[in-house]
Amino acid sequence: DFILSDNTSSVSTLKRQVALNNLGIFNVRAYGALGNNSDDTAAFQAAIADMMAMPLTQGNPRTRLLYIPGGVYVISQPLVISSRPNNLVVYSIQGDPFGTSLIWSHDGPLFAVAYTVSIQHLSISATVVNKPTHYAITCFSSCPSSVRYVRVQGETTITYAGGLNWQHMANMLVMEDCHFYGVTENGIIFAAGGDTVHINRVRISGPTQASSYVRASNVTGIWIASALVNVRMWSIDLHYTKVGILLD
Numbered sequence: 001d002f003i004l005s006d007n008t009s010s011v012s013t014l015k016r017q018v019a020l021n022n023l024g025i026f027n028v029r030a031y032g033a034l035g036n037n038s039d040d041t042a043a044f045q046a047a048i049a050d051m052m053a054m055p056l057t058q059g060n061p062r063t064r065l066l067y068i069p070g071g072v073y074v075i076s077q078p079l080v081i082s083s084r085p086n087n088l089v090v091y092s093i094q095g096d097p098f099g100t101s102l103i104w105s106h107d108g109p110l111f112a113v114a115y116t117v118s119i120q121h122l123s124i125s126a127t128v129v130n131k132p133t134h135y136a137i138t139c140f141s142s143c144p145s146s147v148r149y150v151r152v153q154g155e156t157t158i159t160y161a162g163g164l165n166w167q168h169m170a171n172m173l174v175m176e177d178c179h180f181y182g183v184t185e186n187g188i189i190f191a192a193g194g195d196t197v198h199i200n201r202v203r204i205s206g207p208t209q210a211s212s213y214v215r216a217s218n219v220t221g222i223w224i225a226s227a228l229v230n231v232r233m234w235s236i237d238l239h240y241t242k243v244g245i246l247l248d
């Protein structure tokens with residue numbers, strides 16, 4: 001894991017961020033994100049735009065990191081990573097292991113990514129405003145990707161469709177140490193064929209019996225909706241689901 005210090009003075013912040021950008025590191029705080037439970041969508045979108053616009057030229061790194069320091073960030077529109085200079089670029093979205101929280105307050109995916117991506121150390125909460133009906137992470141990637149240490153939580157009466165929706169799968173996905181609570185459709189869905197999926201230490205829970213919004217009888221833990229060559233699962237913990245693992 002790459003951990004950055006966010007202790008920057010107003011005088012040195014710009015120079016430091018220019019240097020970090022040159023290393024492929026885009027800190028949302030440098031784009032105006034406050035992390036104080038206010039709407040930081042614009043800052044996230046600006047950082048992502050610069051990250052996607054960085055050309056792959058001599059001296060520029062292949063890996064581009066969107067770094068989200070510890071704090072509570074309200075996101076009111078989908079965060080979309082939809083372009084890159086060429087197939088060699090890898091995107092990474094990383095929070096602080098000790099406390100990066102995203103408040104998912106819109107109807108639509110929190111992250112929609114179209115290329116190789118690594119996502120880790122994020123705590124995501126679905127809120128009462130515009131109950132999200134989509135997946136926290138929707139990926140259209142055809143390249144190797146990984147999701148680690150991601151927690152998605154719906155409140156007792158606030159629900160969301162699911163944690164991860166992989167629309168295109170041509171290579172490999174590794175998912176480890178992820179928790180999805182309050183799922184109403186599928187904790188994880190693989191909607192297209194591909195090569196290899198490794199899932200380890202994942203917990204998925206439908207709405208609790210106290211929920212008045214939806215019954216657990218609607219929920220599938222993991223739905224593999226098309227052919228995968230190699231699927232490996234260890235330590236899968238499922239609660240309040242009608243179907244644990246569905247192979248379609």
